Amino acid sequence: MHLLPLIRELSIRVPLRSSNEKEIALFLVDVLSRCTCLEHIDIPYLSFGRGYLLPIIEALNSHPSDNIRLQFESIKYVDPELLNISLSRVICGWEWRKCFDEEMKTLLAQGMSIRSIYRNGYVDDNWMDMTYPGLISINGWSGNERSLQSTIDFLLRHPLLERITLSEAHNCDMTPWRVAFASKMFPYLFEIGLFERNSVVKFGGEWLYEDVKVIFQDDISHGDVETVESMVRALSKALPQSPNSEFPCVELDFLSPVGEYLTSDDLISILTRNMNDVKTLDLGKFLGDILTRECSHIHEPGSAVQEHVVPAFRSFRERLYQALPRLGSIRGQTPQGKWMFW
DSSP states (O other): OTTGGGOOEEEOOSOGGGSOHHHHHHHHHHHHHHOTTOOEEEEEEEEEOOGGGHHHHHHHHTOSOTTOEEEEEEEOSOOGGGSSSOOTTEEEEEEGGGSOHHHHHHHHHTTOEEEEEEOTTOOOOGGGGSOOTTOOEEEEEOOTTOOHHHHHHHHHTOTTOOEEEEOTTOOOSOSHHHHHHHHHHTTOOEEEEOOTTOEEEEETTEEEEEEEEEEEOSOOOTTOHHHHHHHHHHHHHHSOOOTTSOOOEEEEEESSOGGGTOOHHHHHHHHHHHOTTOSEEEOHHHHHHHHHHHHHHHSOTTSOTHHHHHHHHHHHHHHHHHHOTTOOEEEEEOTTSOEEEO
């Protein structure tokens, strides 16, 4: 017990949701009274909002450590008792379904810090008018109604923001990451397609795509493997270039029928030279076109070539894994649209 005053950080991993509310309050008040040097308490299984938390917040506000912060998992249906007290030592995540914008304005006025925002399924961008102290991540960014300058202003107001996962509804060209990407991809034309989780990260003061689907739009002369590689190289250089960042996930395809002449050996060589740091690769239908064409040269005329494409993909996958040992997964599509993945 004599060591309690020395504790500076504490994470309570017990699922407190199942405990009696009064017991939770007494326990946390006791912790705050005994651990006088605390600077951070993390309660990942507890949401902010219920009135029984009031004595905990009062104990938090009277704690002798000026640096102390109490971090809740999220905000959930705030009771009136908590709307008239300082929350300058409280950190939360915000999911809009459980706390609407007007409530959030009140909580921010009380001094609450917001570590993360989850907006998936909600396209109204008015929440971007507010400032969220401590914000480091956003999930479900739409931002379609915002000008480039408005988005830049929002980002400048949140210097700690590091990562944004984009909503499927996001299709705005006028964003810092889209402008930076277009500049790095010049002179090639491209579309950003719907991906499972298009996301951007701040790297060196610049916002860049980390997980992205790119479809090259340029016409490519038949057999021009060099231009294909130049495009892939441009894409690679447009991604974050840091060994310390998470590896990007890239979905890549071409409007031009490169699968009619590119060989699997060509493709492996291009990827080996230019995509060393990619974690996940999705090569779309052009990979299926390559493998189908190569299978047709190997197997008897009239045989069901489609039956051999998936085994050919397994062989391609093993060869690519040997060339790119850091690659986590790869997938492609058959010409009929069937997924091939591993």
